[in-house]
Amino acid sequence: MIVVSGLRKAFNRGTASEKVAIAGIDLSVSRGEFVALIGGNGAGKSTLLNLISGALPCDQGRIAVDDIDVTRMPEHERASLMARVFQDPMVGTAPSLTIEENLILAQMRAEGRRLRPALTTMRRTRFRNALAGLGLGLEDRLGSTVALLSGGQRQALALVMATLSPPRLLLLDEHTAALDPRTSQLVMEATVRLVSQAMLTTLMVTHNMEHAVAFASRIVMMDAGRVVADIGADEKKGLRVADLAERFRLSDDRMLLKRGGAA
């Protein structure tokens, strides 16, 4: 259970160019819920994710994961509770390390690291199995450097890294946005499979309304740093992308474009 209460964040505070990014958000996500976070550019979706992950400190409010108050915890400590897949495939993996080395680091996210050999046969087998599920053939390339992989392969790897030791909260920050439609679909399918397998509590920022409607169990819409709509599972049944767009009189070009696009 993730509870965010009274969360506020402003950039350039106390200057003329002060910009309120999060203007008071209360949100609670139950265990196993798959929440799609939608909204126009500048609505504060990514900032919210950055506040929850600890990449940015919040000005006010409280964030708790399963009753653990993480509000003042630095990002690297919160990582034992949550995992994140970034929008940019270059950010989510360490390019000069091999696939298996990236996976080891991901596995250590929750356990911590010790002064002992990192690579073991047991781990290799586990990684091979985890990668085989993607169907990209990465399981036969454990020793290759990640720099050699395509953006889509990297993003798929980042996804496996995030779910390897199941986090209490999975944060997906437009993780398919930088990919071509076919790869985007593939990564999204892998996401749904991994999330449902481990019944992960997930918060996914997306501009892709199709993905939000098709895969999420709940849709939260943000605007100007606030939650403006919260559509639960019951209400979501039978909801179509067109309904969403009409209901909230969306003026966001990116969303409207996506309606015609990745169907």
Added chain:
Amino acid sequence: MIDTFLNLVPVTVVQSLLYAFAALAIMIPFRTLALPDLTVEGSLPLGGCLAAALLTAGLDAWSSTGLAVLAGCAAGMTTALIHLHLRVPSLLAGVLVATMVWSVDLRTMAVPNRAVPPELSIFDALSPAILLDVHLQMLLMAAIVGLLVVGLLLLYRTEIGLALRCVGANPRLAPALGINGRLYVVAGFGLANAIAALGGALIVQSQGYADVTMGFGVLVNALAALIIGEAIVGRAGIGRQLAAPVLGSLIYYQLTSLGLATGLNPSDLKFLTGAFVLITLALPLLTGRQRTIL
């Protein structure tokens, strides 16, 4: 001329192995952490001067060398902390620490240079035969450098070593994977400068004296060695990354020895080494390829 050079080959091998520590110390921040550090210019003489002061004050060779290594480690950590907490660029932080360490060196030695009698040295503590036989010195130094490289290789393959490499490979990803990047930068700088200080302490005990100016130019020499080594073995994989500074050092010092034997003025060496480093830095710009040196 060539005879002079050939006669000097064993001595130069010993010298290059002694300075391989500095090249390894450069490689760790520059390559593993992708955060350049110039503290070596201060931590190497710090190791040397402190070892000389302690040895001549009557402390045994092992403890003196050990304390010198710890001092180097502290110098490196100081640079990292200045960079991380006072937000001073890492290069400037290193120059600041190296400059300040110069005064510390003078204070600890009380005089600008101090002779270290061979019988006080760690080499003599191992066996009195070593300082009399250049071949034994070669073997011993090769063994020490070899052990250090293997040790680093093993370290880089541990979970902690992997996290250290991740901090350099992708600093934004590291915290998301639960890695405290700052801690690893401090530890990495400490490790690198501990190695440099070990080099300094061994140099002093091998040449028989310490001088406060012994660090001058060490960084550029080490950089030149690293560049040569990487040109030969490449940088792909940690094995090559660790072999490059040692191999580069072996070649670099033979080249300078050859230059000197063929009539090069020793005082021109720094200019030539600097020019060499500069040309390697500029080359990718001229040929339109991406710069990979720094």
